[in-house]
Amino acid sequence: MSDIFSLEHADEKLKALDAFIIEQDAKEESLIAILHKAQDLFGYLPSELQLYVSRKLDIPAAKVYGVVSFYSYFTQSKRGKHTISVCMGTACFVKGIEKVMHEFSEQLNIKSGENSADGLFTLKDVRCIGACGLAPVVMIDDKVFGHVKPGDVSNIIAEYRAQEGSET
Template sequence: MADVFSLDNAKEKLEALDAFIDAQVSKKDGLIAVLHRAQDLFGYLPSELQLYVARKLNIPASKVYGVVSFYSYFTQEKRGEFTVSVCMGTACFVKGVDKVVDEFTKQLGVKFGETTPDGLFTMNDVRCIGACGLAPVVMINDKVFGHVKASDVANIIETCKNSERSE
């Protein structure tokens, strides 16, 4: 069953977001910072939350949506605990990232833009991570894995699962 977002069940998170918004020197100039904080708190920016932010900042909802849809950092879909970002830039592609992608797809059972049924992993493709010397590169959340081979994928996935269990 799909996760249904509701602001009604998020009182503490909304209070934290409200405090952050209230601390902004200029509410209209703080949109990106507010969206970062909202995504940190909620994990993603569904339309109901975007509308809430627009009302709190007294700006058009279309402006909020424009920023959310423009920047690849922001997501409108719920992500897994681990976001697997695979660099598809030229250096990574030349070094065989396609085989790495195939292995992640096989092991996780999802394609780019999808989340595993257990909610642990979301697969994303990115244009460039900026670590071309480490190609092919995979980034999981904030951790960079360089010189990744298809044979490394199972170990990377297991490392993530083990770190999730130990927290």
């Protein structure tokens, strides 16, 4: 599979996106909801997809890009199957999260914002997860791991890799 995004071969996803757009009463005012749907369908919002949305809504591509680049929820690059969010908030930082982040980075051989070679993980640092009582905190997808130590990282990664093995 190529890393180059193409709207070709995405017919079913585009049909679903088109149907969602049609359901919206006020198209331009629904831009964020439409972008959420597009990202849910495609996994990310590359420039080709942003341009498609702008044409469907008859709004400038710059406006779509402005929204996508402003909100941290949206991503313009392909993500791994699981997103590892490492909380860099004050409570987590004071309790040593930088060592945990370093361990994830080392074991996955990636930096924040990158994907693992196997496409399984995306590593990112976030300002605050909102679980300060569990500091230091890591969140993988929607699951929160509290009181994480660098020594826990290999077991956490192994848990997700084992899940992938059992799904195939």
